[in-house]
Amino acid sequence: MTDTIPIYQQIISYIKEYIDNGIYQKGNIIPSEQEFCNQFNTSRMTVRKAIDELVNDGYLYRIQGRGTFVSHWVYRKSLEVLGFTYHMTQLGYKPSSKVLTFETKRTEPLIAEKLKILPTENVYFLSRVRMADLEPIAIENVYLPEKRFPGLDVYSFEENSLYDVLKTYYKTEVLLKQEKINAIMVEGIYAKILFEKDKGVGMRMTGVDIDTNMSPIAYANSIYHGTKYIFDVIFR
Amino acid sequence: MTDTIPIYQQIISYIKEYIDNGIYQKGNIIPSEQEFCNQFNTSRMTVRKAIDELVNDGYLYRIQGRGTFVSHWVYRKSLEVLGFTYHMTQLGYKPSSKVLTFETKRTEPLIAEKLKILPTENVYFLSRVRMADLEPIAIENVYLPEKRFPGLDVYSFEENSLYDVLKTYYKTEVLLKQEKINAIMVEGIYAKILFEKDKGVGMRMTGVDIDTNMSPIAYANSIYHGTKYIFDVIFR
């Protein structure tokens, strides 16, 4: 029953846990690489691989000749990539959804291009109102290739997170999202839903989700409430 | 006159250049790690360190048992972090600025907290209209600690990029920016400048720039034109 998890992954989990529990405090030094070598009975290159990754994700930073420190600016990698459900839960809100449309339809040229499929292939179109504590926060319109996710329409996306279904039943995980964001005046039915008024200020976000094989798995075109939803972004 | 640039850095530059020149094409395989070992007369760990970094930055992706490939989704790291001037130049626009205000003032509590300085220390306040091909795109308000950048007021920020001045004269480079983005209705003088109207839709972006020592160097509170400016974001 030996662990098959790579040692460097174990070290990453260990350090993350110690940061989360406050045992390693923000701005404070953590044990030296040599100490981790002894503790995990491994070589320095392995320890460095672990720390490299944590530095890259913004958890730690190094100063040559001094040591390795816990970042003041803890940045939760993959927060956004994990989707609305996870994001809202993290913030302490109860997420829910109302499905407006869920159907199979012919692929428009723009969407075919984004998803890198042929316009003759069909897509699922899922349109939902996303809510936090029952307040409407966004209208999310997602297109997914039918061929890649056959039978997706048996699931209810009022109860289920789309990402959970893709992960559990299609073994597909989102690696990154490439998005464009701008501000718009929202009118018509979407304004009615989000603002209960004829007009309101919103953010339009369009983009593609890419999986671990660098294949596009979904194209989204969504409208977020301008003031209820704040994007938290790290540029590097 | 031997090179003091680390070998893995040389390999990174080499591969990037080959991607830029189209010698390594999008989606195509690049030479194996072993081949790079021979070519650069180095060990595999060194080659891997180089490729690791390029994978991390989205230039390459690996498939175990097959090889390493050039990403379809080439994402230029640090595009945003390099600031408005660089960003606009990349997009093919001619950036320019008009300074509205540039003065030393007492630090408000919120800003002191963001910059991690005492409220008794002063800050420089720089407010500019940012333009692309002479069209107003954004109002950018930046606060910088006086103590950290003494004499900053001798520079003209109509001609100079703020980041260039910080880099050249203060040896300070931005490592990352932590920003919050939402949509707002812009009114008053800012609407007049950006939209030549009484009202318009914009994006409010507030955040902190962090340097390579993880110190905060600037706090910004800016308004971007809602439709003329599109944020390009990668979530991972």
Added chain:
DNA sequence: CAGTGGTCTAGACCACGCC
């Protein structure tokens, strides 16, 4: 000076994809 991180070597064995 001792201790830290930064770079590097020359091997090794394993898991996976393809033929």
Added chain:
DNA sequence: GCGTGGTCTAGACCACTGG
């Protein structure tokens, strides 16, 4: 089976920081 990337070892020397 062979070549690929994934993980790992047990050292080495250097550059930098601090006392």
